[in-house]
Amino acid sequence: NAGVTQTPKFQVLKTGQSMTLQCAQDMNHEYMSWYRQDPGMGLRLIHYSVGAGITDQGEVPNGYNVSRSTTEDFPLRLLSAAPSQTSVYFCASRSGGPYEQYFGPGTRLTVT
Amino acid sequence: GESVGLHLPTLSVQEGDNSIINCAYSNSASDYFIWYKQESGKGPQFIIDIRSNMDKRQGQRVTVLLNKTVKHLSLQIAATQPGDSAVYFCAEILNTGGFKTIFGAGTRLFVKA
Numbered sequence: 001n002a003g004v005t006q007t008p009k010f011q012v013l014k015t016g017q018s019m020t021l022q023c024a025q026d027m028n029h030e031y032m033s034w035y036r037q038d039p040g041m042g043l044r045l046i047h048y049s050v051g052a053g054i055t056d057q058g059e060v061p062n063g064y065n066v067s068r069s070t071t072e073d074f075p076l077r078l079l080s081a082a083p084s085q086t087s088v089y090f091c092a093s094r095s096g097g098p099y100e101q102y103f104g105p106g107t108r109l110t111v112t
Numbered sequence: 113g114e115s116v117g118l119h120l121p122t123l124s125v126q127e128g129d130n131s132i133i134n135c136a137y138s139n140s141a142s143d144y145f146i147w148y149k150q151e152s153g154k155g156p157q158f159i160i161d162i163r164s165n166m167d168k169r170q171g172q173r174v175t176v177l178l179n180k181t182v183k184h185l186s187l188q189i190a191a192t193q194p195g196d197s198a199v200y201f202c203a204e205i206l207n208t209g210g211f212k213t214i215f216g217a218g219t220r221l222f223v224k225a
Contacts, residue, residue, distance in 0.1 A: 041218075
């Protein structure tokens with residue numbers, strides 16, 4: 001199994017541009033989530049999904065959209081990039097229930 | 113409110129010594145706790161977990177202690193090695209729909225050779 005994969009690894013955007021961060025998992029996990037991690041800080045939940053077709057907002061959802069059309073994929077869309085969205089983005093998945101999450105390697109995004 | 117915090121943002125230990133990383137949580141509805149290790153440039157990785165009906169759980173060189181009375185969690189690493197250098201996060205999982213996970217800010221562990 002590849003686990004959780006994320007693309008791209010690095011991205012530089014100009015203010016106002018839009019883009020999609022890709023996330024895929026091959027473990028048939030129901031639950032997927034997106035976090036952002038700012039320097040020296042913990043992980044903050046952006047959006048999450050408890051199954052295909054079901055998404056919900058986390059702590060910091062503004063400026064981001066998600067969709068979950070399949071169990072495997074959970075893309076994160078930045079609608080109009082802002083410098084405040086410069087961060088490292090992690091996608092994670094887990095099976096149903098209060099279990100550990102499996103994280104992808106992250107996408108380092110810089111918005112200038 | 114909901115929060116998980118750490119007492120020490122950085123910890124430096126000598127190779128071979130034991131390390132103790134502490135974490136305070138504030139939500140009584142938390143049913144499950146996890147410690148994650150994050151190495152530089154990588155995503156967090158599961159180390160060990162503990163349920164709220166336990167007060168101690170041991171793994172390979174790691175032990176997690178849970179004190180629900182004072183809402184305190186600790187991670188003990190025995191015979192710390194250079195490969196243990198990383199940021200360690202505690203996380204609490206709420207016993208609510210979706211099992212929301214709240215992460216602490218993290219502690220950076222430096223292991224001196």
